[in-house]
Amino acid sequence: MTEKKIKNIFVNGAISSAFIADSIAKHSSKKEIGGHSIFLGQVRADEIEGRLVSAIDYTAYEDVALEQMHKIRAEIFEKYPLTCMHIYQSLGTIKAGEICLFVFTSSSHRKPAMHACEEVVERLKAELPIWGKEIFENGTHQWKENK
Amino acid sequence: MTEKKIKNIFVNGAISSAFIADSIAKHSSKKEIGGHSIFLGQVRADEIEGRLVSAIDYTAYEDVALEQMHKIRAEIFEKYPLTCMHIYQSLGTIKAGEICLFVFTSSSHRKPAMHACEEVVERLKAELPIWGKEIFENGTHQWKENK
Amino acid sequence: MEIEVISFGKIAELITTKKLILDFILDTDDFKKYLEETYPELNNIKYKLAVDKQIVQTNCKLKDGSVVAIMPPFSGG
Amino acid sequence: MEIEVISFGKIAELITTKKLILDFILDTDDFKKYLEETYPELNNIKYKLAVDKQIVQTNCKLKDGSVVAIMPPFSGG
Numbered sequence: 001m002t003e004k005k006i007k008n009i010f011v012n013g014a015i016s017s018a019f020i021a022d023s024i025a026k027h028s029s030k031k032e033i034g035g036h037s038i039f040l041g042q043v044r045a046d047e048i049e050g051r052l053v054s055a056i057d058y059t060a061y062e063d064v065a066l067e068q069m070h071k072i073r074a075e076i077f078e079k080y081p082l083t084c085m086h087i088y089q090s091l092g093t094i095k096a097g098e099i100c101l102f103v104f105t106s107s108s109h110r111k112p113a114m115h116a117c118e119e120v121v122e123r124l125k126a127e128l129p130i131w132g133k134e135i136f137e138n139g140t141h142q143w144k145e146n147k
Numbered sequence: 148m149t150e151k152k153i154k155n156i157f158v159n160g161a162i163s164s165a166f167i168a169d170s171i172a173k174h175s176s177k178k179e180i181g182g183h184s185i186f187l188g189q190v191r192a193d194e195i196e197g198r199l200v201s202a203i204d205y206t207a208y209e210d211v212a213l214e215q216m217h218k219i220r221a222e223i224f225e226k227y228p229l230t231c232m233h234i235y236q237s238l239g240t241i242k243a244g245e246i247c248l249f250v251f252t253s254s255s256h257r258k259p260a261m262h263a264c265e266e267v268v269e270r271l272k273a274e275l276p277i278w279g280k281e282i283f284e285n286g287t288h289q290w291k292e293n294k
Numbered sequence: 295m296e297i298e299v300i301s302f303g304k305i306a307e308l309i310t311t312k313k314l315i316l317d318f319i320l321d322t323d324d325f326k327k328y329l330e331e332t333y334p335e336l337n338n339i340k341y342k343l344a345v346d347k348q349i350v351q352t353n354c355k356l357k358d359g360s361v362v363a364i365m366p367p368f369s370g371g
Numbered sequence: 372m373e374i375e376v377i378s379f380g381k382i383a384e385l386i387t388t389k390k391l392i393l394d395f396i397l398d399t400d401d402f403k404k405y406l407e408e409t410y411p412e413l414n415n416i417k418y419k420l421a422v423d424k425q426i427v428q429t430n431c432k433l434k435d436g437s438v439v440a441i442m443p444p445f446s447g448g
Contacts, residue, residue: 017168017169017171017172018168020167020168020171021164021165021167021168022164024164024167024187024246025164027189027244028189028244028245028246029244030244031191031192031243031244032191032192033189033191034188034189034190034191035186035187035188035189036185036186036187036189037184037185037186037187038183038184038185038186038187039182039183039184039185039257039261040171040182040183040184040185041181041182041257041448042174042175042180042181042182042183042253043181044178044179044180044181044255045178045179058447059379059380060447061377061379061421061440061442063424064421064424064426064440065447067424068426089447089448096178097174097175097176097177097178098175099171099175100448101447101448106189108191109294110186110188110268113186114186114264114265114268117261118261121257121261121448124447124448125445125446125447125448126445127445128445128447129379129421129426129440129442129445129447130445130446130447130448131379131380131381131443131445131446131447132446132447133380143380143381143443143446144446145444145446146444146445146446146447146448147256188371205370206302206303207370208300208302208344208363208365210347211344211347211349211363212370214347215349236370236371247371248370248371268371271370271371272368272369272370272371273368274368275368275370276302276344276349276363276365276368276370277368277369277370277371278302278303278304278366278368278369278370279369279370280303290303290304290366290369291369292367292369293367293368293369293370293371
């Protein structure tokens, strides 16, 4: 067995709906798939103490994040009978209303795709060294904290 | 309180990735949304006793299905703090590899969108009078059964 | 009593009748008994009825002109 | 011993040093003690270290030229 190549998950800037559509369309030739589960993270215009979030600026310790994701990917494929799994996380400044995370899992029957998708989102948020800086309309900022 | 209008969920033919992209894009102005959960059902080219499924032909008892969905929608909105929910089920002949179901839920935080999406898919399959006829390449057919 | 019949899915291949003139049939339990005698294949199919667009949960009365739908297990999605 | 320091997120606003020449520091526990004495604000921030791109789970040795990353709680997604 050869070790699989480490995949990049990072994209610069927001994830467009056209990119998502293209990813979905590419799976129409995989006729063993019965269900796709997709999670999209969208930047929220939270109001915090009277200040409105206008964007989140994402940075990452990229090499370490990709290594972690590689390990998580292997564990998820071990645990669920998936046909495929695609993960994209934005870096840089993503405006409120834009998509910053795209997790996409597919399987023959629906449950594995759904459960793997949820688990990947949880693990990505907890285990990948990525940081979001919430930029307020007035130019100030605070560091995002995941719950 | 006025009773909300019954929404149509049925579309004729397959659901295109462009339609899905458009639905996603429409949500960029809803800046209280933090997470979208999407489930897509894709027609599988199952092999059954040597015959390959080439398409599924969907029919429904439409009025009853829409009434049921209306009730389910109200119960899901009661149970989860969702921003929005969109459901599309294909009718007619959907070829293997094409999308026949699109469930799309959104919320401020990710968990309600994910859990509502899964619950809607389960309830739609169990409670809506819709039938899929699996058409084989050789022209024969059998009636699909949900698990 | 005249009953309008709609059937779906595999049952539509079995029951093609659109209208039934029935006497001695008062409710959905009677109707099911009639159906299963007339179409013995129905004994091997789980099915539900809907009367005037209401899915039948427990036995309910039929009236002249009722629309009865005969529905095999759902398989949408 | 020379240590290369990378810091992220809110810690990058606090610790801007890129290189540290440290004696008497043998492992990551020593290093944390040093950090928290030098930057008392770190006592109020949960953080993790990575040494040469390996996230530190338990105390581990440092060597000359090690790259130590100081990482506040992750908030991707």
